[in-house]
Amino acid sequence: MQIKEQSTQYDVCIVGSGAGGGMAANKLAEAGLKVALLEAGPFFDPAKPEYQTQLKWPWESPRRGAGSTRAFGDFDAAYGGWEIEGEPYTRKNGTEFDWFRSRMLGGRTNHWGRISLRFGPLDFRRGDYDGRGDNWPISYDDVAPYYDKVDKMLGVFGSKENLPNEPDGYFLPPPKPRLHELHYIKAARKANVPVIPSRLSILTRPINKQRGVCFYCRQCSRACRVYADFSSSTCLVIPALEGNNIDLYTNAMVREVTTDENGKATGVSYINKEDLQEYQVKAKTVILAASACATARILLNSKNTRHSNGLGNSSGLVGKYLHDSTGASRSGFVPALMNRKRYNEDGVGGMHVYTPWWLDSKKQDFARGYHIEVWGGMGMPSYGTGFGVSEMNRFVRDATVGGYGSKLKEDARRFYGAVVGMSGRGECLAREDNYCEIDPNVVDKYGIPVLRFHYTWSDDEVKQAKHMQDTFEEILTNMGAELLGNKPGPESQYGLAAPGRIIHEVGTTRMGSDPKKSVTNSKQQLHDVDNVYVVDGGPFVSQADKNPTWTILALSWRTSDIIIDNFKKMNI
C-alpha cells in the first residue's frame, strides 16, 4: 500500500480521508480520474478482526474501556484525540481551544454520533436574517440535490416532518423510541418542546449489496463490521479502492501545497511517518480535506515568495472565523426508572429521538439556536460504571448512602438504567477574532510548524448555554427526575464546554463571492489559486446548530462534480 517515490502525475491529489476527502476520492475515481489519496494515519477497516472493538466485552480491555489511551475509551474506533504525542498545538492569550484529531483512514467519521442533519434554508443566509454574520454565497436549493444524493448513497433514517428549517431527506424508517426516550417525549412536550425521531446515518434497511443492515448493538462509535453505519473508510474509501484509480498513501503527513512559478499548485509534499523522509506527490488539482484547522495549517505553511502570507491567503482570512458548536449537558435520576425489568434496549448507536431547535431566535436574548440530544438506558457497563451509585440513595427515603456488602449489589441493580441526560448542541457566531494561526516558535515532531489557537465564547453562546440549562431542568423536572449535580451557573459559563470539545469546528477557509472577505468561492475553490479546492468544514460560513458531516459530504460531492466537469472540458 505504501508507495515511496512516485513519478506518477495524478489528476487529483486529496489530503485527508474523512467525510470530505472520502467523498471526493470516491466520486473522482468513479469518474475515471487518477487520484492520490493521502491520509496522515494508518489503514482502518472494521470488517477485519484486527481492527475490531465492536461486540467486545468490557473485560477484554484491561482498563475496561477507560479513556486513558484513547480519548473516548479503548473501544471507540477513533485513534487520536485532543492530545497526540509529538503533535502539539498552542493557545494564545490564555484562551481555550481543544483540537481533536483522528489520524486514520476515515478520520473523524470513525468517531461521531451519526447525526446527519441537513442545514436549512435559513442556515445559509444568516446575514439577512439577523445581521450577525454573513450569508453563504450558495443557498439551500444549490445544495439540496446533493443532500438528496448523499441520502440515497449513504443512507440516513429519520421522518418526514415538514419543518421549515429542518429539511426532510430520503429517509429510511427510524427505530422505535427506547423507554427513557418515551419519558423524554412526554416531559418535553409538557414543556412545549417538540420531539421528533432522530436522523442518523445508520441503515435500518439495506441500500446496496455491499453494506449490512443494523443489528442494534448501540456501538456505531466502535465502527461497524458490517458497514451498517456511515463512516468514510467503510462506505467511501474502501469501496473506491476496488477500482484502479486511487493510490492510497497512509501515514502520509502533509506539510504543504507545492506551487510553480505561476503560483499554481503542482501537488503536495508530505512526511512519510514510517521513514521520516519527505516526498512529493504531483497532481494537476489539489483537494484539501484535512479538517478545517489542519487544512488552514497546510495553507499557512505553504508560504513562499509568491504566497508570502500562505497559499490562498491574500484576504488574510485563512484560519479566521473558526467556530465549533456550543455544548452543555445535565442529567437526572428518574425514580420511575428504578428497579427496571431487564431486556435488551441497546438499539442503534445513538439516540432514537431528538429535539430540533424550536424557538424563534429573534425573540431570545442570544443569537441562533441549539438542538437537544437525549441519552440514558441500560447501557453496557464500562470503566466508571458503579462509581457513586450509592449516592443515588440520597433521593430515596430512609436509604443510606455508602456502606458495603450485598446492599451495594442491590443498589447497583435497582439504580441501573435510571439516569437520563440531555445535551444541547448549538450554533456559535462565526467571528474573525476566533482563529488559528501558525505558532512562530513551535514545530511538531515532523518539523512542521504547528497551530496556535485564539478562541473565546461571546455573550451569545453563554446565554445560549444558560437557556439550555433552564430547558434541561424543566424537562428533567417534568420527568420527575432528581437533578444530579448543581445547576451550572455563570461561574462555569453555564456548563458551556470548552471550544473544540464538540468537534464540529468549521469556518477557517470560508466561502464567499468577495475575495477580500473570503478564502474560497462558492465552488470551494481558492480565490487565489484555481487548482486548489477545500472540501472539509473549512468553507462553512456559518455552522448552524447542526452536525456538519452531512453538509460536508454534500458540498464535497458538489465540488467533485465541478472538478470532473473541468477535466472533461480540458480533455475535449
Place this chain on the structure above:
Amino acid sequence: MKKKLDRRETVKSLLLGGVAGGLVLQGCQPGAESDTKSETAEEQVPGGGYGRTEEEMARDQALKEQEFLTAHELATITVLCDIILPADENSGSATDAGVPDFIAFIVKDMPYHQVPVRGGLMWLDHESNSRFGKKFVDCTAADQVAIIDDIAYPDKVDPGLSQGAKFFSLMRDLTMTGFYTTKIGIDDLGFVGNIPNVWDGVPDEVLKEQGLEYDQEWLSKCIDQSTRDKMPEWDDEKNLIG
C-alpha cells in the same frame, strides 16, 4: 419454537444477511448469554484481541510489566474488595471477579490513583495499629469491620476519620467498577445487550407498568421490522413508498 443461535453464528448470519429478518418473523431473540470460549478464541487475533494499534499494544504491555502495588498492599486491597462486594446468593465476590488484579492494573494506567490508594492503605494500617495493635489484614474480621463501619457511610463519618472515608469511597468505586465490568458483575446487573438482535421497541409489559404507550402517529413513522431486508423506494416527494 425457539431457535437458538450463539453469538458467533448470529454475527455470521447477519453478515450474510437474511437471518435477522427471519428472527423477527419467528419472534425469536438470540440467547443473551455469551460463549466465553469463543471470546477467548477471538483474543488470538492481531490487534491484541480488541482492536489495538501497535503503539497501544506497546503501552498495554509496558503497563503489565510494571509493578506498583506491593504484596502487602494487594493483600489489603483483596480483603477490602471482598468486604465491599462479598459473594452472596446473587453473585460471586469481588475477588471471584478478579477485582484486585484490575485495581493493580488501573493504578498503573491512571497514576493519579496511586497516592490516594497507597496513602489510604497506610492510613488504614495506622488506624488498625492504633486501635488493635495490628495491621489491617492481621485483624479479625470483626475488628476489620469495626473500622470499616466508621468510614463506610460518608454522611455519618466522625470528622477525625474523614480522610479514611474518602479512601473507602475510592475503594468502593474502584471495586464496583472492576466488578460490574466482568461477566460475573454483568450477569448480576442483568445487562443482556451487546449481541446482534432486532430492536422492535419497549416490551408491552414494561410500557404498561410505566403507564406509557407508543402513539400511533409516531409508530407509523418507525421501521416495520418485517421489511428490514427490503431495499427502500421513495416517491419524488421523499415519501417512503416501499
